[in-house]
Amino acid sequence: MSLPRFVLRASKRCSSMTTRSFSVNTVARSAAEPTYKAPALGVNRTYDEALKIIAEDKAKRLADVKSMEAKMAELLKAAPSATKDAEISALKEKIFKQEAYAEINEPEVQWKFKNGQIDMSKAVFRYMKSKQFQRETLPIVQQRITQMFVTPDLLPHFTPSLNVHMDFGAGTSPNVPKGSPASSNFFETGSFLLPKDTIQEPVVDVTTFHPDQKYYTIALIDPDTPDVENQTFKQQMHWLISNVPLSATSTKVSKDSSDEILPYLPPHPPKGTTYHRYTLVVAEQPNGGQDKIEMDKSQLSRDVTLSALCSHYKLDVKGLTFFRQVWDKDVSRIYKEVLQQPEPVYGKQPKVDELLDETGQKKKKFVNL
Amino acid sequence: MSSPFLRTTAVAASRTLMRAAGRPGGMKKGGTSLNGDARNDLIKKVLFDAPPRPPVRMTPEDMARHETIERAWKLVRQQRKQEQTDALHRKFEMMRKANAELEATSPQLFKHSQTKERHAVFPRQLRTLTDTPPKQIWNYREAAVATPKA
Numbered sequence: 001m002s003l004p005r006f007v008l009r010a011s012k013r014c015s016s017m018t019t020r021s022f023s024v025n026t027v028a029r030s031a032a033e034p035t036y037k038a039p040a041l042g043v044n045r046t047y048d049e050a051l052k053i054i055a056e057d058k059a060k061r062l063a064d065v066k067s068m069e070a071k072m073a074e075l076l077k078a079a080p081s082a083t084k085d086a087e088i089s090a091l092k093e094k095i096f097k098q099e100a101y102a103e104i105n106e107p108e109v110q111w112k113f114k115n116g117q118i119d120m121s122k123a124v125f126r127y128m129k130s131k132q133f134q135r136e137t138l139p140i141v142q143q144r145i146t147q148m149f150v151t152p153d154l155l156p157h158f159t160p161s162l163n164v165h166m167d168f169g170a171g172t173s174p175n176v177p178k179g180s181p182a183s184s185n186f187f188e189t190g191s192f193l194l195p196k197d198t199i200q201e202p203v204v205d206v207t208t209f210h211p212d213q214k215y216y217t218i219a220l221i222d223p224d225t226p227d228v229e230n231q232t233f234k235q236q237m238h239w240l241i242s243n244v245p246l247s248a249t250s251t252k253v254s255k256d257s258s259d260e261i262l263p264y265l266p267p268h269p270p271k272g273t274t275y276h277r278y279t280l281v282v283a284e285q286p287n288g289g290q291d292k293i294e295m296d297k298s299q300l301s302r303d304v305t306l307s308a309l310c311s312h313y314k315l316d317v318k319g320l321t322f323f324r325q326v327w328d329k330d331v332s333r334i335y336k337e338v339l340q341q342p343e344p345v346y347g348k349q350p351k352v353d354e355l356l357d358e359t360g361q362k363k364k365k366f367v368n369l
Numbered sequence: 370m371s372s373p374f375l376r377t378t379a380v381a382a383s384r385t386l387m388r389a390a391g392r393p394g395g396m397k398k399g400g401t402s403l404n405g406d407a408r409n410d411l412i413k414k415v416l417f418d419a420p421p422r423p424p425v426r427m428t429p430e431d432m433a434r435h436e437t438i439e440r441a442w443k444l445v446r447q448q449r450k451q452e453q454t455d456a457l458h459r460k461f462e463m464m465r466k467a468n469a470e471l472e473a474t475s476p477q478l479f480k481h482s483q484t485k486e487r488h489a490v491f492p493r494q495l496r497t498l499t500d501t502p503p504k505q506i507w508n509y510r511e512a513a514v515a516t517p518k519a
Contacts, residue, residue: 039430039437047434050441057444105440107433 036111054105061102068095100127120248121211130209133163141321144190148324154223154235154279154306155317162319163207164282172197192275193323196330199338201239201264204253206246206282206319213247214289216282217315221306222267224276226346237302238265238278243285243292261295262302268334271327272346279322281306283315 041048072091078084103109103124112118118125141160145151151158165186172194173187187193204218220239227234240262244253269276285291293313309315335343357363427435472479 039434044431044434044438046438050438053441053444054437057448105437105444107437110436110440111433 034115036108038107051107057105058102061098065095065098065102068098096123097127099123104128120251126209126211126248129207133207133209137163141189144188144322145320148190148277148322150223150277150279150320150322153277154221154281155320158317160319161209162282164280164319164321165205165207166202166280166321166323167205168193168197168202169200187323189321189323190277191323193325194330195267195269195325195328195334198278198323198325199266199334204280205251206253207251208246208248211248213245213250215242215285215292216244216246216289216318217242217285217293217309217313218244218253219281219283219306219309220264221279221281222276223279224269224273226270226273228346234303235305236265237262237300237304238267239263240295240300242295259295261297261300265302266334266338267325268331268339269325269327270331270344270346273327275324275326277322277324279320281317282319283310283317286314286316 039047041051068091072088072095075084075088075091100123103122104127109124113125113128118129120126120129138160145160167185170185173185174191174193206216206218208214218239218241219237222236222238223233225234225236240260241253241255242259242261244258246253267276267278285293295313306317310317332343335341355363468479468482471482
């Protein structure tokens with residue numbers, strides 16, 4: 001038994017080597033633009049039959065969408081009533097789901113989603129992306145938020161409905177090895193980053209799942225700044241941008257199309273404190289994100305709290321992500337070069353030795369009366 | 370060990386060996402097996418010596434076909450389920466309508482139709498449910514002969 005086994009193993013190794021070189025060639029050829037190639041018909045009869053079933057279902061669902069759109073047009077024309085808005089939003093949701101279900105079973109759509117050729121203007125991809133977010137990202141974000149007490153410290157209980165990413169450039173993510181491609185600067189919510197990597201402001205990428213444009217306010221907050229006077233912690237606003245237009249197709253936050261209220265202040269966790277949670281909050285502006293807001297730059301300081309901001313401007317927090325940082329030698333450099341102020345050092349109160357007097361001398365045991 | 374032929378040959382070889390050993394307690398001389406029964410060794414060989422089954426490998430194209438088929442099959446199951454629930458809803462709605470009509474026409478009949486029999490029990494004449502049918506099949510002819518006509 002042992003001899004044929006050995007022979008086979010050797011032959012297999014040879015074959016695997018040849019296939020590996022072949023696959024490298026194919027990747028290099030198709031790296032520019034992989035296009036979908038439909039599997040040939042007539043090879044697997046079950047597959048052909050499956051395609052027929054899927055096409056039938058699609059036609060049925062599209063007809064349903066058409067009838068629902070007609071109903072929608074009627075509803076929009078109708079006189080305003082108490083339930084009209086609720087009906088319209090419910091019908092919109094139905095149409096969106098039916099459009100997504102109509103195409104989700106197609107092999108081409110599945111292939112495109114797997115290969116990252118995602119067109120967010122289409123209902124299918126928006127649906128698939130939101131499902132992926134709920135399945136993969138949301139549990140992690142919620143776990144970190146609750147475990148690291150972001151929710152009671154910064155916000156009351158809430159569930160994120162947007163996917164927020166910060167990108168500090170290549171090689172800054174703790175999980176990704178340095179040689180990997182530039183697109184993988186992704187770090188998990190709650191990771192520890194180094195202060196030297198976060199001196200430059202990040203590229204913020206917010207994946208929303210609505211096709212229409214809405215305005216958002218984005219803030220980077222540190223809830224762990226020590227407050228010595230009150231013996232507690234206070235919030236510090238590191239970055240504040242308002243009127244950021246976002247939709248499913250435009251996910252990047254650019255300063256040209258929005259108002260930067262407070263410029264980016266690099267995170268600088270002072271010496272003697274435990275880790276700081278630098279939290280990027282994305283909040284929807286009033287009237288369902290349709291209204292722009294005017295923030296007064298002169299009145300807003302870096303001490304403003306998130307809850308005050310939300311209640312004053314009627315903001316609704318929809319998504320967040322955060323990273324953690326601790327003191328490091330580079331923080332001293334940040335204080336010196338960027339902030340240009342003396343570096344504070346925090347610690348416990350020095351112990352008072354009852355046996356020593358103010359000059360540090362030993363107290364006299366007996367006093368000559 | 371990915372060749373399927375090797376596995377079949379190995380299994381076939383051990384099967385012939387098995388047949389040769391045949392009887393219980395065969396090949397007792399020089400056997401070191403459990404209880405001196407050579408068949409135990411053979412059974413072990415058949416069970417564990419055969420090379421493992423090779424994993425099913427599919428080309429990407431076949432994989433795509435397979436996934437599409439799975440999705441379509443899921444769709445069919447969903448459609449069937451939907452049809453069933455729709456039918457049940459329709460039946461329930463008809464029942465509700467009929468009841469409402471009966472209540473409107475004759476409240477007494479409606480009340481009678483809605484009350485259950487108080488001491489109703491499961492019918493005792495029914496045959497007891499068993500996992501398997503009886504070994505002895507009921508012979509109707511014999512029964513007819515055996516029972517004297519009254």
